[in-house]
Amino acid sequence: MAVEFRNVQKVSRFLDPRQDFAETKTASEIRFDPLTGRTGRVAHFALPPLTPPDLEEMARLSLERGCPFCPDLLEKVTPMFPSDLIPEGRLHRGEATVIPNLSPYDEHSALTVMSRQHLVRLPDFTLALLTDAFSLSLEYFHRVYQGPPSFPLINWNYFPPSGGSQLHPHLQLFATDTPGNLLLAEIQASERYYREEGRNFWEELVVAEKAEGKRYLGQTGEVSWMVSYVPIGILGDVVAVFPQRSTLAELTPGDLEAFSDGLTRVFRYFHDQGMYSFNLAFYPGRPGEADRFWVHARTVPRFSVQPVLHASDVNTLQYLYDEPVTMIWPEAMAAGLKPYFA
Numbered sequence: 001m002a003v004e005f006r007n008v009q010k011v012s013r014f015l016d017p018r019q020d021f022a023e024t025k026t027a028s029e030i031r032f033d034p035l036t037g038r039t040g041r042v043a044h045f046a047l048p049p050l051t052p053p054d055l056e057e058m059a060r061l062s063l064e065r066g067c068p069f070c071p072d073l074l075e076k077v078t079p080m081f082p083s084d085l086i087p088e089g090r091l092h093r094g095e096a097t098v099i100p101n102l103s104p105y106d107e108h109s110a111l112t113v114m115s116r117q118h119l120v121r122l123p124d125f126t127l128a129l130l131t132d133a134f135s136l137s138l139e140y141f142h143r144v145y146q147g148p149p150s151f152p153l154i155n156w157n158y159f160p161p162s163g164g165s166q167l168h169p170h171l172q173l174f175a176t177d178t179p180g181n182l183l184l185a186e187i188q189a190s191e192r193y194y195r196e197e198g199r200n201f202w203e204e205l206v207v208a209e210k211a212e213g214k215r216y217l218g219q220t221g222e223v224s225w226m227v228s229y230v231p232i233g234i235l236g237d238v239v240a241v242f243p244q245r246s247t248l249a250e251l252t253p254g255d256l257e258a259f260s261d262g263l264t265r266v267f268r269y270f271h272d273q274g275m276y277s278f279n280l281a282f283y284p285g286r287p288g289e290a291d292r293f294w295v296h297a298r299t300v301p302r303f304s305v306q307p308v309l310h311a312s313d314v315n316t317l318q319y320l321y322d323e324p325v326t327m328i329w330p331e332a333m334a335a336g337l338k339p340y341f342a
């Protein structure tokens, strides 16, 4: 069975106080992920206007107790790698620095401090800043991890709604043989697809999204960009697919620059929409399996659904039922994003 965008329509009826209690119908949709079959809902739609907080004021407050990633403290208060792992103690490229994570998630766990500036607003991330940070992160994995095949994971929590506790831009890195439930499910489903169809799901997904044209955004270099058919985030997800690459080690400098280029476009869209926080994750496969799995990255805007009360955009449905809900149509998000890829 080829890539299929399957959904079930639902209609809810009620007497609407906003229309003098006339009966009204509201549509929602349950969607099935074309790879894993996992369900998600496009529903609710009662989004408040997105109003970002005063970022300068947040930056000022966050500096009151000092920031370990700012240049005046970084060398003094952040850890260094043991000399048998990285003799020079920390890695540097451009403005980026890789340091061990004081609170490791796994044996090899590090942070990439991306900039010298404490506050970098979304439109101010340059191609050089992003490319240096991602390529130095890959160098870290290359330098420290010489063991059996594992999954080098790069992820980014930007601003507090995403779970990021330091405003200073930094990536989380760790190499692990336990890559998390979603990535494992994607790898297993891609293997099943390859076994049953004899083809690469990711290649077919790009072709299908291009053909349907509703969520496909365009290409930067060889990297293809699209909005997820079944997003994880309330505001939708942006997915970048790296053709013919099954591991992060296979990404070329050109791939990283192309990805960073696309990301600056996504960031400009987020900023223009009033979005100021996101999660980003890379999803790598196993070495030598580009015939069945392609590296991809997912960027999910995060926000507070009620900023005055600090209400989270993750509720019981997502957290305890593991059921994503998206409050805008992914196709509408794609229509808004597409001009940024022109």
Ligand SMILES: [Zn+2]
Binding pocket: 067, 068, 069, 070, 117, 118, 119, 168
């Ligand atoms: Zn700082």
